[in-house]
Amino acid sequence: MTDLKTPVVFTANRLRDGEVVWLGANGRWVETVDASLPATTQAEQTQLAAIAAQSDADNVIVEPYEIDVSLDAGSVTPVRFRERIRASGPTIRLDLGKQAQNTAHAA
Amino acid sequence: MGTLFVDLDQRDDPWISIEGEQPVPDGVDVIVSLDIFQSQREELLARNDGRIGVYLEPLEPVSAIAGDLDRLSVVALNFPSFADGTSFSKARQLRDAHGFEGEVRGVGDVRIDQIGHMQRCGFNAFVVENDATIAALSKGDNPALHLHYQPAADETKTGPGAKRWARRALD
Amino acid sequence: MYRYDEFDHEFVESRVAQFRDQVARRVSGELSEDNFKPIRLQNGVYLQLHAYMLRVAVPYGTLNSQQMRMLAHIARKYDRDYGHFTTRQNIQFNWPKLEDIPDILADLASVEMHAIQTSGNCIRNVTADHFAGASADEIADPRPYAEILRQWSTVHPEFLFLPRKFKIAVIGAGVDRAAMQFHDIGLEVKRNAADELGFGVFIGGGLGRTPMVAKQVRDFVAEADLLSYCEAILRVYNLSGRRDNKYKARIKILVHETGIDELKQQIEAEFERIREGVLKLPDEDVRSIEAYFAAPAFEELPNESAKLEAAQAADPGFARWVGRNVSAHKAPGYAIVTVALKGTGEAPGDATSAQMDVLAGLGEAYSFDELRVSHEQNVILPHVRLDDLKAVYDALLAHGMASANAGLITDIIACPGLDYCALATARSIPVAQEISQRFSDLDRQNEIGELKLKISGCINACGHHHAGHIGILGVEKRGEELYQVTLGGSGDETAAIGEIIGRGFASDEITNAVETLVDTYLARRLSDDETFLEAYRRMGPAPFKEALYPPAPATEAA
Numbered sequence: 001m002t003d004l005k006t007p008v009v010f011t012a013n014r015l016r017d018g019e020v021v022w023l024g025a026n027g028r029w030v031e032t033v034d035a036s037l038p039a040t041t042q043a044e045q046t047q048l049a050a051i052a053a054q055s056d057a058d059n060v061i062v063e064p065y066e067i068d069v070s071l072d073a074g075s076v077t078p079v080r081f082r083e084r085i086r087a088s089g090p091t092i093r094l095d096l097g098k099q100a101q102n103t104a105h106a107a
Numbered sequence: 108m109g110t111l112f113v114d115l116d117q118r119d120d121p122w123i124s125i126e127g128e129q130p131v132p133d134g135v136d137v138i139v140s141l142d143i144f145q146s147q148r149e150e151l152l153a154r155n156d157g158r159i160g161v162y163l164e165p166l167e168p169v170s171a172i173a174g175d176l177d178r179l180s181v182v183a184l185n186f187p188s189f190a191d192g193t194s195f196s197k198a199r200q201l202r203d204a205h206g207f208e209g210e211v212r213g214v215g216d217v218r219i220d221q222i223g224h225m226q227r228c229g230f231n232a233f234v235v236e237n238d239a240t241i242a243a244l245s246k247g248d249n250p251a252l253h254l255h256y257q258p259a260a261d262e263t264k265t266g267p268g269a270k271r272w273a274r275r276a277l278d
Numbered sequence: 279m280y281r282y283d284e285f286d287h288e289f290v291e292s293r294v295a296q297f298r299d300q301v302a303r304r305v306s307g308e309l310s311e312d313n314f315k316p317i318r319l320q321n322g323v324y325l326q327l328h329a330y331m332l333r334v335a336v337p338y339g340t341l342n343s344q345q346m347r348m349l350a351h352i353a354r355k356y357d358r359d360y361g362h363f364t365t366r367q368n369i370q371f372n373w374p375k376l377e378d379i380p381d382i383l384a385d386l387a388s389v390e391m392h393a394i395q396t397s398g399n400c401i402r403n404v405t406a407d408h409f410a411g412a413s414a415d416e417i418a419d420p421r422p423y424a425e426i427l428r429q430w431s432t433v434h435p436e437f438l439f440l441p442r443k444f445k446i447a448v449i450g451a452g453v454d455r456a457a458m459q460f461h462d463i464g465l466e467v468k469r470n471a472a473d474e475l476g477f478g479v480f481i482g483g484g485l486g487r488t489p490m491v492a493k494q495v496r497d498f499v500a501e502a503d504l505l506s507y508c509e510a511i512l513r514v515y516n517l518s519g520r521r522d523n524k525y526k527a528r529i530k531i532l533v534h535e536t537g538i539d540e541l542k543q544q545i546e547a548e549f550e551r552i553r554e555g556v557l558k559l560p561d562e563d564v565r566s567i568e569a570y571f572a573a574p575a576f577e578e579l580p581n582e583s584a585k586l587e588a589a590q591a592a593d594p595g596f597a598r599w600v601g602r603n604v605s606a607h608k609a610p611g612y613a614i615v616t617v618a619l620k621g622t623g624e625a626p627g628d629a630t631s632a633q634m635d636v637l638a639g640l641g642e643a644y645s646f647d648e649l650r651v652s653h654e655q656n657v658i659l660p661h662v663r664l665d666d667l668k669a670v671y672d673a674l675l676a677h678g679m680a681s682a683n684a685g686l687i688t689d690i691i692a693c694p695g696l697d698y699c700a701l702a703t704a705r706s707i708p709v710a711q712e713i714s715q716r717f718s719d720l721d722r723q724n725e726i727g728e729l730k731l732k733i734s735g736c737i738n739a740c741g742h743h744h745a746g747h748i749g750i751l752g753v754e755k756r757g758e759e760l761y762q763v764t765l766g767g768s769g770d771e772t773a774a775i776g777e778i779i780g781r782g783f784a785s786d787e788i789t790n791a792v793e794t795l796v797d798t799y800l801a802r803r804l805s806d807d808e809t810f811l812e813a814y815r816r817m818g819p820a821p822f823k824e825a826l827y828p829p830a831p832a833t834e835a836a
Contacts, residue, residue, distance in 0.1 A: 254292060
């Protein structure tokens with residue numbers, strides 16, 4: 001089993017409302033990157049890619065692609081800045097996007 | 108390959124497409140590539156046992172066959188991808204600039220949501236490969252808007268009260 | 279302004295119904311994304327970084343108050359309570375749900391608006407001078423021609439799948455406020471020696487990764503030939519424009535590679551073939567469209583207002599705003615107001631639903647029910663009585679829209695950048711915000727004078743950085759944002775493309791770099807009247823380069 005250099009997760013937008021989602025356990029698309037299921041081996045990556053392609057074909061999500069992430073104590077952080085913005089929301093509007101929902105939950 | 112619709116009715120295709128090194132058979136209606144047409148032009152035009160059509164890729168200009176249009180029955184214009192719209196303008200050149208009255212057929216990546224636009228530019232036949240498009244045309248569906256702002260190759264259809272430059276065909 | 283007739287209503291409504299059906303087919307799975315994508319794009323629906331985005335057309339930037347209120351309503355009901363005015367005089371909503379978009383389009387149709395051809399490789403929303411019909415320097419109102427072009431280009435069957443997008447701008451004055459020479463077709467309304475109306479025609483302008491100033495293809499095309507000439511240009515482009523490389527597909531590349539003389543011959547030949555045909559504009563048709571844009575019933579007023587003068591004397595803040603944001607009107611006693619959506623630290627071009635409602639109310643009360651969107655991402659009240667300027671200012675002030683910075687360094691154009699855009703490589707808005715904070719002192723801004731600063735978050739140049747006196751382009755380098763600076767660009771009648779000054783700056787250096795450039799200009803200008811652009815054109819890049827990149831010590835230079 002070949003390990004990946006960098007773990008990856010799959011992301012996409014939900015078809016109906018455009019919400020940013022990541023592929024989690026059991027083939028479910030989840031709304032936070034922390035809840036995503038990272039692949040650390042090539043075999044896992046291949047399996048997740050197949051699930052993502054199937055979800056695309058099933059018209060659940062659109063434009064799936066994989067992103068590099070780093071894993072630390074149960075949290076999943078995208079490597080690229082673009083993907084970190086996508087996972088939290090506009091950096092100039094902290095009241096919008098995922099970051100706003102997180103604050104709302106914490107409050 | 109592909110299902111022929113003429114004026115949106117499904118038909119058997121009487122035309123044989125000839126490409127590359129394939130010899131042109133006698134006694135049948137053939138659509139040949141521009142290369143073949145140009146290299147065997149005299150033999151082809153001298154044929155009296157089968158009609159002739161020419162197939163043009165987007166970058167092959169209508170001017171290459173303009174002098175022979177009165178001898179051609181079909182011009183097939185390719186859409187290598189739905190996003191390549193070159194052939195829309197070529198259909199208009201055939202109809203408007205050259206007065207070609209034969210069949211102008213769209214081939215390649217022909218999709219239902221473009222059929223109406225193609226008709227307005229002068230196409231009257233389509234060889235369709237896209238399954239959803241074949242299904243829709245077979246059911247008689249054509250989602251094209253029946254209203255339009257500008258004259259195109261179909262400029263004879265004029266709605267009531269229309270501005271001359273803004274034909275408003277109401278089919 | 280133009281009002282829909284029965285045909286327009288029926289057309290837009292059937293288009294909404296068509297798209298409703300297409301969205302339903304998409305959601306049910308009958309239409310694949312591959313088939314749906316070109317359809318949604320032609321209805322202004324993008325998939326962006328966080329969500330779908332809907333771009334709504336504001337034809338030639340003209341709106342009435344009811345339409346502005348509808349934009350506010352859409353922001354409140356379907357989005358996150360704000361919208362973003364763009365450099366193409368459109369408005370974008372950043373968070374709509376796909377399933378809601380047919381309802382949004384139906385709401386828009388109810389006030390004679392739509393999102394048709396705001397995306398895709400087709401003829402986009404036709405833009406015009408935002409001072410059209412109001413400005414003192416105008417030869418003729420460009421909007422009737424923009425409306426005729428809108429109708430002709432709407433779902434033009436031949437030109438929906440062009441090699442690339444196609445942008446047309448029309449101006450009606452010698453002063454270019456619409457960056458006309460950076461459009462695929464730029465039209466300048468003018469009169470010939472016989473005093474007949476017609477157009478100077480420019481083609482092949484554009485920004486993006488290969489910026490080019492348009493070339494004049496015709497000194498004068500008669501009014502009646504407007505559509506024939508444009509159709510000839512479009513047909514030649516559609517037949518010959520490159521499709522093998524999307525970065526070489528705009529008409530500017532065709533002009534560049536074919537040469538303007540050869541291309542002009544092809545266009546003229548096609549024009550000669552069709553000019554006496556169905557596209558010839560009958561005079562009565564042009565006049566009937568023109569009638570929609572007839573000037574409102576201006577009162578007969580003196581050219582001065584004692585009320586205004588008294589208010590200016592009493593309120594220096596107001597006086598300053600009048601000095602910057604009020605422009606000369608063709609009717610005595612009236613003025614044009616620029617509402618700068620550029621408050622200190624705000625996102626350029628963003629307006630909340632509450633602000634849009636306020637603007638709608640001001641349009642209704644003080645500007646004959648008319649508003650404009652400018653390509654500089656501001657809103658214009660085109661016809662305000664001098665006597666009413668103070669009331670307008672007070673209302674704007676109460677709602678955070680009274681920035682007295684029109685045309686100054688903080689009146690920044692910025693694209694949405696990486697905070698919103700799927701194509702962006704760096705953020706634009708935070709850079710604009712930091713610069714606007716650094717230069718927030720209005721005395722300092724006025725001392726600097728006219729300075730157009732424009733920021734793009736990627737090479738596609740939606741923030742017009744090439745046309746900025748100071749342009750900033752954000753790129754990604756080794757995972758970090760890096761900002762390149764160009765100098766000397768201009769989007770007016772002296773159109774020019776800015777030149778890259780040197781290596782880029784990190785996000786925490788770029789504001790300092792801008793300040794260095796400004797200080798260099800202030801230290802070297804010939805007089806207070808010499809603008810940054812004039813000083814740059816006189817001196818060239820050398821002094822700015824020296825200031826930005828001081829020569830390294832000799833030991834390191836070895």
